[in-house]
Amino acid sequence: MDDVTPPRQRQNFFGGFKLTLEHLGRPAVTRQYPEEKRPKQPRQHGRHVLNRYEDGMEKCIGCELCAGVCPAKCIYVRGLDNPPDHPHSPGERYGYVYEINFLRCIHCDLCVEACPTEAITESKLMEFSFTNRSDAIYTKEQLLVGDDGRPQHMPWEDWRPGDDLHTSGWMRATAPAGNASFEGEVQWSGELGYGQRAPEAGQSGPPNDAATGNKPLRQTLERHLIPSDMPANQRGVRGIVTRGLEKARRFAPGASRRNHTARDEAYDQAIKDADTEQGPS
Amino acid sequence: MGLEDLQHNFLTGTLEEVVKWSRRHSMWPATFGLACCAIEMMSAGAADFDLARFGMEVFRASPRQADLMIVAGRVSQKMAPVLRQVYDQMMEPKWVISMGVCASSGGMFNNYAIVQGVDQIVPVDVYAPGCPPTPETLIHAILTLHEKVRTGEITRRHRDDRREPVEATPAWTPEQPDALHVGTPKRIASIARSVGEPL
Numbered sequence: 001m002d003d004v005t006p007p008r009q010r011q012n013f014f015g016g017f018k019l020t021l022e023h024l025g026r027p028a029v030t031r032q033y034p035e036e037k038r039p040k041q042p043r044q045h046g047r048h049v050l051n052r053y054e055d056g057m058e059k060c061i062g063c064e065l066c067a068g069v070c071p072a073k074c075i076y077v078r079g080l081d082n083p084p085d086h087p088h089s090p091g092e093r094y095g096y097v098y099e100i101n102f103l104r105c106i107h108c109d110l111c112v113e114a115c116p117t118e119a120i121t122e123s124k125l126m127e128f129s130f131t132n133r134s135d136a137i138y139t140k141e142q143l144l145v146g147d148d149g150r151p152q153h154m155p156w157e158d159w160r161p162g163d164d165l166h167t168s169g170w171m172r173a174t175a176p177a178g179n180a181s182f183e184g185e186v187q188w189s190g191e192l193g194y195g196q197r198a199p200e201a202g203q204s205g206p207p208n209d210a211a212t213g214n215k216p217l218r219q220t221l222e223r224h225l226i227p228s229d230m231p232a233n234q235r236g237v238r239g240i241v242t243r244g245l246e247k248a249r250r251f252a253p254g255a256s257r258r259n260h261t262a263r264d265e266a267y268d269q270a271i272k273d274a275d276t277e278q279g280p281s
Numbered sequence: 282m283g284l285e286d287l288q289h290n291f292l293t294g295t296l297e298e299v300v301k302w303s304r305r306h307s308m309w310p311a312t313f314g315l316a317c318c319a320i321e322m323m324s325a326g327a328a329d330f331d332l333a334r335f336g337m338e339v340f341r342a343s344p345r346q347a348d349l350m351i352v353a354g355r356v357s358q359k360m361a362p363v364l365r366q367v368y369d370q371m372m373e374p375k376w377v378i379s380m381g382v383c384a385s386s387g388g389m390f391n392n393y394a395i396v397q398g399v400d401q402i403v404p405v406d407v408y409a410p411g412c413p414p415t416p417e418t419l420i421h422a423i424l425t426l427h428e429k430v431r432t433g434e435i436t437r438r439h440r441d442d443r444r445e446p447v448e449a450t451p452a453w454t455p456e457q458p459d460a461l462h463v464g465t466p467k468r469i470a471s472i473a474r475s476v477g478e479p480l
Contacts, residue, residue, distance in 0.1 A: 030331040033420045072382070072389035103385040103398075106412035126415045129422035130408045131429065133400075136385075158421055 040124040042166040045107040047125040049151045050143040052192040059119035062095035066111035074104030098140035112168045121167040127158035149193015307336040311347030316354025318381040318413040325416035344370040355383035356396040368403045379405045
């Protein structure tokens with residue numbers, strides 16, 4: 001049997017305290033949720049949206065496949081023939097009732113997989129709660145994206161920049177069955193507000209984080225890094241000073257209002273970036 | 282603390298704000314993790330999300346010391362009376378968060394074994410959707426509840442003209458403010474006595 005050298009901190013009684021004291025100088029890992037959100041991974045499932053084509057037509061054709069595949073039976077759809085004088089969708093029919101009960105939905109994304117027209121996708125928003133049951137049943141008017149192609153914001157939802165940028169329909173477009181010959185090919189139609197989005201980088205090639213919106217683990221968990229991997233301004237005494245200044249900025253008088261404005265600006269900027277990056281060109 | 286029985290005046294108005302502030306900032310949850318949602322509830326209490334920022338870090342094992350019951354997970358028919366008993370043992374004022382779709386409506390378990398919504402057993406204040414909800418969703422629900430506590434009224438306001446007069450029906454009292462919960466054994470007994478029904 002190999003001789004296993006015990007870790008250094010176990011070698012004597014005070015070793016354990018050494019580990020504790022080491023952690024005393026490290027940055028706190030806490031995410032201050034109401035002030036900031038965790039970075040969202042692009043394949044996270046959140047609140048649904050109903051998409052529209054670039055000309056404003058609804059994508060939903062009322063086929064009820066999503067309702068059929070839903071394991072929680074939380075979707076209720078009724079289709080109706082399009083009125084010939086002003087059709088809602090390019091097809092023959094459209095969904096005139098579309099309701100999702102978010103107190104049943106388990107966000108499995110099977111409806112997104114089943115949808116033949118990419119009408120229903122999921123955004124990244126999970127920060128919402130209800131004070132009564134009727135709020136939880138989203139009607140078609142609430143699910144459908146607005147005239148700018150962005151999801152509508154309900155009063156009980158907490159939208160931040162980036163929550164609506166990489167919806168599930170975008171990531172589904174690259175061969176969900178794993179067929180490599182479809183990688184890198186756009187297989188879906190343009191969306192209102194986004195145009196035709198660039199294809200997600202394939203799973204066989206080198207990862208392209210900028211295109212997919214993926215965040216490296218190092219960026220997501222930056223506060224859990226070992227000291228040698230930490231950014232220079234977070235280490236030791238310099239880190240304490242940096243974090244102190246950050247905290248002072250956060251709790252300064254009027255900081256809450258300023259942060260709010262900064263958040264709105266960041267939201268506008270994210271939308272602008274998305275337009276210039278992936279807009280119709 | 283007996284504040285609910287006071288008449289409203291300028292003194293109790295200020296006191297009410299203080300009481301609501303303190304209730305909001307030290308709302309101790311009872312441990313009621315039933316399924317996978319409990320993992321996310323623990324995660325919300327751990328360092329990454331740190332419920333201690335809201336004064337909620339102590340998950341009390343004794344319902345007598347808890348103000349808030351976070352029903353985290355699916356409630357089976359067998360667990361339902363236990364849950365109701367724990368709720369009854371909690372001291373007033375008490376609140377309930379129904380965490381996750383299983384607790385809120387049965388979720389995908391639409392069968393004979395699971396209670397289809399915990400609000401059939403206890404009055405629920407805030408529903409947190411998700412399967413399971415992320416810690417952010419739970420914190421959002423908690424902040425919603427804080428807002429509810431902040432805006433709710435805890436003193437009786439008999440001459441409040443904003444409230445429409447409602448005809449009294451048996452076993453239901455019309456002048457209950459929103460922040461009060463009906464259903465403790467003592468109150469049920471008093472209602473039954475006032476109506477004249479045998480208990």
